[in-house]
Amino acid sequence: MVRKNIILSSLLLGLVSASPLHQKRQDLPIDSYDESVAAGADSTDSPPVGDAVPQIVESFDADAVVADITAAIVDTPPAEAQASTDAPPEVITVNLKRSTNVARADAPATSCISRTYNGPQVAFPDTPEAFTGFAGFSAAAIDATKAANVPSGYAVVPNFVDLKVLGQDKSYITYTSSKLTGYDTKKCAAICDTTAGCTSFNIYYERVPLEISKATQVPDAALGCPGNADAASATLIKCAFYGMPLVASSAKSPAYQFQGKAFKVVYAGSTAFTKSAGPSVDGFQGPITFGKAAINAPAPVIDHGFLRSQTFGTNVPFAPELCAASCKAQTEYNALHNTNKGQACVFFNAYIMYKNGKDGVFTCAYYGVPYGVSYAKNTGQKDNSGNVWTIDSSFGYYLPGNFVSK
Template sequence: MRSIAFIAGLAALAAASPTPQILPSDQLAELPSPPITDVSSGAGSEIIPLDTNSLASDAVADIIADPTPDLEANIPSAINSTTSLEKRTSGTCASQPAGYGPVISPDTPNAFVSSTQLSGPALSAPTWVNGFSQTFQNKYASVSGCSYQGYKTYKTYDVYQAATDCKNIAGCKGFNIFYERDPTQDPGYGCDNPASTTVIKASFWGNLIGPNLATNKGQYRDNFQVVIAGSNGYNIDACETAITGWTQQQLGTCTINSPATTCAGGSDSYLTYTSFSDGNMDNSRCKAQCDALTKQNPSKPCNFFTSYMQVHNNMCGIQFCSFYQRAWDQSYCTNSGDPVNHNTIAWSSSFTNNACDGTENCPFVRTAL
C-alpha cells in the first residue's frame, strides 16, 4: 500500500487553480488503478476482514516519509482478472461439495443461464436492504473487483443474510450474490464433464461494485463449463466510522471546496490531501494522517478532514483524504468531481475535531450576495 500526497503550496498547483484541493481531470487520469481480484469457483467460504490498524499505521508512515507529489507510484491495474472463459485441467475426479441451489434440467450451461428458477429470485430481490442499495441485477457474470474480502455460500438466495454478513466483516462495503454452476467431481481424465451442482454464493468487497465490474463469466474446468446466473450487486449507502472526539457529516457525492481563508500567520485553511490506490476505503487512516500533520506542524493543526472515493468510469474508487486547519459546513460541498470526463465522487464525508474546529484561528465570513 502506498499513498500519494500533495501539498497545497506547490507552485504548479497554485498557478493552475486557486482551490488546489480539486485535481484536474488529466491528473486524475494519471492515478494508478486499484488491483482487481476474482472469486474462486466452488462451494465453501473465505472471509478476509480489513486490517484497519495496519492501514492507519502505513498511512502515517507514508505522509511522514513522502509529503510531496508522487504520481509515479506503480500499482498494477489488474491481478487475475477474468473477463473471458479460461480452461483448467488435470482434475482428480474427487467429489466436490454440493450446492443448495435448484437442479437445472437439462444439465447444460445454456439451460443454466436461461433458467427462470435462477433469474426469478434475482429479479424479485429487494433493491435496498439493511443500508445497501442495488447497483445491478440479474447479470450472467460475477464481480471481479477491488478490495476482495472473501465469500460465503448459502442454502437459499438470501440477500438479507448476505447484507448482514457484509456488515459483520470489517471494511466490507458491498456484496455480489449469484448462482454458480459447479461440477460434482473435480473434472479430469475419465470425468471431464461431470454432472453439475448449483452453488448459491455471495462475494464481499471493500470498494464500489457496479455493472462495469460484473465481468467474471466463469471458466472451463477440463470440458466442464462453470457459468454464472442471477447475479445481483449491492453497495453500502454511507461509510459510517465512529472516531472518538470527532463528528462525522455525510456528504454523499460531493466534497469540500474551501475558499481562500486567512488563518493565523497568514496561511490558508487548506493543508494538503492524499490518495490511496490500494482499493480500500478506510476513514480512520485519514484521521491518522490528520493527527500526523498536526504533530509535524503544531502551528498549522489539522482540525478538519474529508474522506471520499474518486471514481472513474464507474469502476473501483480511489480513496482521497483532504486536510484543513478549520471546519467547513455542507454549503461548501461543491466539488462533485468532473462528471463530463466520467470522474465522480462517492461515500464522501467530513470529520470535525470536537475539541477545536479551527474557526477561531481561521475566521471567515461569507460575503453576502
C-alpha cells in the same frame, strides 16, 4: 500480519513555491490516480470458480496501515526554507498489500466425489442456456431488491440486479458459499458487517460441474471426472465481499468460464448491495453525507484551510479510519514544523474518485477549517485529455468542537 507497501510521491510533504493552489479552486487529486490504480494492479478482483481448495481469505489490518501512514507523515523532514504560507504537501499514495490466510484442505484424496452444493438444480435440460434462463433465479434476485427484503443499512446498487456477470474490483476480499443455505442477502450482509474493510457484496448463482476431485474441488480427468461439456451440473449460491462500494460498472466479469475439458461455468441472478452510510470513526463526529460531491474550499484554498489530499491504492477498502489517523498526524507535523501556518487538521472529506466511471480510488482531503454540505460542490471535472472525473460515496468527518452541518 498484513504486509504493506507504501508509495510516496516525490517531494513528499515538501512544499512547492508559487503553487497554483494560491490562484485556483481545489481540484481533485487526479495526478495521483494512475499511481493508485497501478498500486493495486496485482490484487485479485473477483472470486474463484467453484469452492477453491485451499481457499484464499484476504484480511485487512487497519492498525498496521495506520502505523505506516503516521510514520510517513511525522518522520518526514520539511522542505528547506519552508514558510508557513507555502502551499500544502503533495499527495501521498498508500498501497495496501493484504496478506493471505490459507484455509488448509483435507489430506489429498485419489477419487472423484459429488460436490456439496447449496442451490437448486436446473436439470431439464442441464445446459448453460437453461441455467441462465431459469426464471426461479431471476425471481429470487428481483425479490431480494424489494424494500422489505433489502438488508438494514444497505442499498441495492442501481443497474446491478439480476445480471449474468459478476462484480470485478481490486478491493475484493473473499467469498462464501458454505455459509449460505439459500439466496440470503441478509446473511451476506451480516457476514459483511463482521468482515474487516467490507463495504459491499455481490450475491449470485453459479453453474459448476457436479463431479469433482475431492482433493482439489475441480474436475480431474485422471480420476474419472473430466468435466466434459455434457457433465452433470450443480448450483452454488455465493456471496463475494468487497472493500469498495460496487457500482454498475463493476459488473464486468466474463459471462462464462470453463472448467475441466469443456464444462461451461455460467452465472445468473447476480445482484449487488452496498452500505448506505459511511462508517463511524472513533474520535470524530459524523459522518455527514455529501453524496456525489467533494468539498470545494474557497480560493485561494491555502488561505481557507485546505491542507492536502491523499489517495490510496485500489486494493485498499473504503476505510475513513485511515484518514483520521493521517489527519491527526498532519496536526502533529504542522505544529512541529509550522507548516500550513501551524494549522491543526480538524476535518476531512472521505470519498471515492472515478476516472470515466471506472476503477474507484479511495481519497481523502484534509482541512484546518471545517466545511459543511453547502461547500460540497465539486461533482467532478474534465481534464485536457477528455477524461471525466467523478465523485461518489462522499462523507465528512469532524473533530469534536468543529462540527458543521451546513
